Amino acid sequence: MTTSSAPGKVYLFGEHAVVYGEPAVPCAIERRARVTVERREDERLRVRANDLTLDGFTVTWGGSGTDPRPDVDVPTPLVEAAMGYIDGAIEQALDAAGEDGIGFDITVESDIPLGAGLGSSAAVVVAGIDAAARELGVELDAGTIADRAYRVEYDVQDGQASRADTFCSAMGGAVRVQGDDCQRIEDVPTLPFVIGYDGNTGDTGKLVAGVRELKEAYGFAADTVESIGDIVRSGEIALDDGDVEEIGRLMNFNHGLLSALGVSARSLDTMVWAAREADALGAKLTGSGGGGCIVALDRTEQTHTALEYTPGCEDAFRAELDTEGVRRER
Numbered sequence: 001m002t003t004s005s006a007p008g009k010v011y012l013f014g015e016h017a018v019v020y021g022e023p024a025v026p027c028a029i030e031r032r033a034r035v036t037v038e039r040r041e042d043e044r045l046r047v048r049a050n051d052l053t054l055d056g057f058t059v060t061w062g063g064s065g066t067d068p069r070p071d072v073d074v075p076t077p078l079v080e081a082a083m084g085y086i087d088g089a090i091e092q093a094l095d096a097a098g099e100d101g102i103g104f105d106i107t108v109e110s111d112i113p114l115g116a117g118l119g120s121s122a123a124v125v126v127a128g129i130d131a132a133a134r135e136l137g138v139e140l141d142a143g144t145i146a147d148r149a150y151r152v153e154y155d156v157q158d159g160q161a162s163r164a165d166t167f168c169s170a171m172g173g174a175v176r177v178q179g180d181d182c183q184r185i186e187d188v189p190t191l192p193f194v195i196g197y198d199g200n201t202g203d204t205g206k207l208v209a210g211v212r213e214l215k216e217a218y219g220f221a222a223d224t225v226e227s228i229g230d231i232v233r234s235g236e237i238a239l240d241d242g243d244v245e246e247i248g249r250l251m252n253f254n255h256g257l258l259s260a261l262g263v264s265a266r267s268l269d270t271m272v273w274a275a276r277e278a279d280a281l282g283a284k285l286t287g288s289g290g291g292g293c294i295v296a297l298d299r300t301e302q303t304h305t306a307l308e309y310t311p312g313c314e315d316a317f318r319a320e321l322d323t324e325g326v327r328r329e330r
């Protein structure tokens with residue numbers, strides 16, 4: 001039995017635009033998904049994922065001669081997506097090990113809210129690939145895991161995914177991703193993250209498709225995507241200078257442009273404004289949007305407190321940058 005974990009992330013800048021070749025800077029946070037994998041005697045996959053619904057569920061599928069569809073009492077799209085990520089992770093591990101037709105018992109435990117912009121999918125896939133590969137006796141380096149995890153996200157998101165979430169989760173720390181070029185950013189200043197969560201989810205695939213449509217229909221939407229790239233480039237200079245105030249201002253601008261691209265939500269805007277009114281250095285939605293989380297920068301407790309009293313904010317918490325990526329737990 002092997003267990004691996006991998007962190008979630010917030011985007012300092014650049015989500016969505018990164019899908020079209022602009023740079024982005026996600027930062028890993030100290031909230032992890034843990035995946036435990038144990039080889040079975042047969043070819044089936046049995047998954048326990050207690051976070052997927054309030055009651056949790058267990059599902060078994062696959063294996064020759066069996067119905068590949070799981071028989072469970074939870075909304076099908078949720079199960080299909082989860083099957084996609086977990087199936088994909090196992091497939092990648094089997095491929096890396098040169099194996100085939102091996103079943104596993106898999107348990108997923110996670111501190112990362114699902115579908116909320118904190119990269120829960122990438123963390124589950126990264127941890128899953130590492131745990132399953134080790135269960136098969138293969139040690140993969142973080143770069144290889146990132147690459148294989150990206151292929152899984154790409155498939156599940158219908159061919160519209162960047163390497164940002166998976167690279168960040170595998171490597172940890174702050175990273176810069178542009179197309180296939182993925183690097184860690186060293187010596188980042190202390191980033192006092194505060195996260196607000198509205199309890200909702202956004203469908204990453206649908207939101208990405210919406211931005212693509214806008215971008216194809218309007219030149220100014222395409223310009224907006226490019227402007228997000230400009231913000232990221234300015235943000236890299238601010239990071240290099242350790243200028244956290246400037247980083248905050250750029251995050252505010254980034255949120256405005258994401259909003260223009262239609263991926264914000266009333267609850268996200270409300271939390272962003274609550275953070276701004278509490279004198280946060282900056283605040284923006286993080287991840288694909290539509291609902292989920294905002295990330296603010298504040299060295300004081302004011303934003304945290306303000307978010308706790310903001311209607312529509314279900315949870316507010318501080319998060320530290322996690323310099324460690326995928327990690328062996330057992």
Ligand SMILES: Nc1ncnc2c1ncn2[C@@H]1O[C@H](COP(=O)(O)OP(=O)(O)OP(=O)(O)O)[C@@H](O)[C@H]1O
Pocket residue numbers: 033049050051052078081082083085108109110113114115116117118119120121122124165202203204286287288289
């Ligand atoms: N704890 C978990 N157990 C099982 N599956 C999970 C878990 N966490 C995430 N997943 C899978 O990841 C999906 C959410 O991925 P999605 O990309 O929509 O959101 P996200 O990764 O949290 O946010 P974003 O991509 O915007 O940063 C879930 O629907 C589920 O399939």
Ligand SMILES: C[C@@](O)(CCO)CC(=O)[O-]
Pocket residue numbers: 014015016017018019117119160161162163164165204208287288
């Ligand atoms: C919206 C997006 O940019 C980030 C989702 O966390 C999609 C991606 O990069 O694959």
Ligand SMILES: [Mg+2]
Pocket residue numbers: 119120121122165204
């Ligand atoms: Mg995701």
